[in-house]
Amino acid sequence: MSQKKQMEEYMKQVEAFVEEVKKSTGLPIVPDQRTGAALWFDQRELSIRYTISVERIRKFFEGLAEGKVYATKCKHCGATYFPPQADCPKCRRGDMEWIEITGEGELLTYTIIYTKPASFAHYPDYTVGIARFPQGVNVLAWVRETDPKKLRVGMKVRLEVVRRQPENYLTYELVPVDEQG
Amino acid sequence: MGRRVAIVGVGHSKYGYRNDVSLAELAWESIKQALNDAGIGQEDIDYVVYGNVGVWSSEPLPAVVINEYAGLTPRGTVRVEAACATGSAAIKLGHDIVASGEADIVLVVGVEKMNESPTPTVVELIGRAGNYFWEFENFGLTFPGYYALYATAYMARYGATEEDLCKVAVKNHYYASMNPKAHFPRQITLEQCMQSRYIAWPLKLFDCSPITDGSAAVILASEEIARKLTDTPVWIKAIGTASDTSNISRRPDFLLRRGVMEAARMAYKKAGIDPENPARYLDAAEVHDAFTIAEILTYEELGFAKPGEGYKLIREGQTYIGGLIPVNVSGGLKAKGHPLGATGVGMAVELTKQLRGEADKGRQVPVKNGMAVANNVGGTGHYAYVMIYSLQP
Ligand SMILES: [Zn+2]
Secondary structure (H helix, E strand, O other), X not given: OOHHHHHHHHXXXXXXXXXXXXXXXXXXXXXXXXXXXXXEOOOOOOOOOOOOOOHHHHHXXXXXXXXXXXXXXXXXXOOEEOOOOOOEOOOOEOOEEEEEOOOOEEEEEEEEEOOOOHXXXXXXXXXEEEEEOOOXXXXXXXXXXXXXXXXXXXXXXXXXXXXXXXXXXXXXXXXXXXXXX | OOOOEEEEEEEEOOOEXXXXXXXXXHHXXXXXXXXXXXXXXXXXXXXXXXXXXOOXXXXXXXHHHHHHHOOOOOOEEEEEOEOEOHHHHHHHHXXXXXXXXXXXXXXXXXXXXXXXXXXXXXXXXXXXXXXXXXXXXXXXXXXXXXXXXXXXXXXHHHOOOHHHHHXXXXXXXXXXXXXXXXXXXXXXXXXHHHHXXXXXXXXXXXXXXOOOEEEEEEEEEEHHHHHHHOOOOEEEEEEEEXXXXXXXXXXXXXOOOHHHXXXXXXXXXXXXXXXXXXXXXXXXXXXXXXXXXXXXXXXXXXXXXXXXXXXXXXXXXXXXXXXXXXXXXXXXXXXXXXOHHHHHHHXXXXXXXXXXXXXXXXXXXXXXXXXXXXXXXXXXXXXXXXXXXXXXX
């Protein structure tokens, strides 16, 4: 059972229990499972989903649709930014060009996430790594390998745009180069 | 420069799974102790600073709710946030208010009630505290995950092992076993740690600090007032603070956190401590061991060991009492617990008690220099605070 299913099952049981208790006592107060302390089960649920402004780096997302991952480079001082920035704080100008991150990167570090956040609980265990690319930028992304024996610091990886499932949106991954043969 | 500032009263709740109390009741436990310790009343307090990260707990304006519960209304108040370094940020604000002459007595309270939300929600909310869009939205990093990125890079470069990491946990649980205020007041073995399940490879369950509820409070006073209130004021000798990139991928190196090093440099300079050999000046250190690798990195960042040699200190037992410098004899975040807003204030309470010679039996450090250091790190090095507490102003 996925971590998400386990969580949902657990919450369903708790909610059903609270409903039973409310029927008999009129109050959403249940004993803490571990300590027996009285807990008020919140009757107001808060669910939040943000809208995040990406207008000024829209080109980055257009790049993903073309299978490219872009960084920004300041036309004035040459500073390179990934994640891409629309502004260069060094020379206080906003005159940037888009450069593609290509070639083989070197894996600087990685971890495999076993205990997942609630909103990632529906995925199998995943590897997060950081790789340095020839363009002089570091990219943090999932690595397409979850066996710790097949991962090592210094291994070569390349960037690939993928469609993340089950949400079905474009993002990018680090792919070990050896795996491609 | 400003006026000198001393701690004249301290309070500390039992840390742990505190579903027996509300947020305000939990804060009151340490506020009450601090007022009694300083021998003053609520009417003597000029201003109150609350360190609380919140979101997992239900009160969106905890400062006013607790002020009312604790009989502190209508004193002015504010809530401060600096991730896991929130408590230290609250102390810095309280310190600066007294140092500036704006107030004579300031109460600083750190409080966190993380268990008001289910664990997966807490894991989610902490995980979102890196750089949200570029790290969490697409890649779901967790806090153990962030520190695992440090651990992987450190082990690959310097040859430290998972056993070395576990030795930090064993030490901190050993001292927590003598601290009745600790979340886990019990010892663990190296085998227990090594056999615990992976949370974020290579970090295991016993490499990680728990989700903790708790509160701590300190009363800060100007020199003139402090000398009237107590014979043993503990002075805030120096505060160093710095920051680092929100995006961990933008760090030039994963093995030394620039923010922590810069904060240490500032604090040592202000306190007159030789950065080449700080252990000679200090009787104890409370450092940010939210994950075992963090304690090892901190040995190097605070100058107790050379870069790449921090793990040798724990291998050789040099951070136990009797070694080079005792580190986290409270049990640390690892075993005493890590209620985010309370953590930095709890460190101040611990070191005040150590310097006064009032720590629990078996974990009191010998007080030779009368000076101690606290290092509190928010996020993955995002916020860095280094405080020097001293018996001498
Ligand atoms: Zn520029």
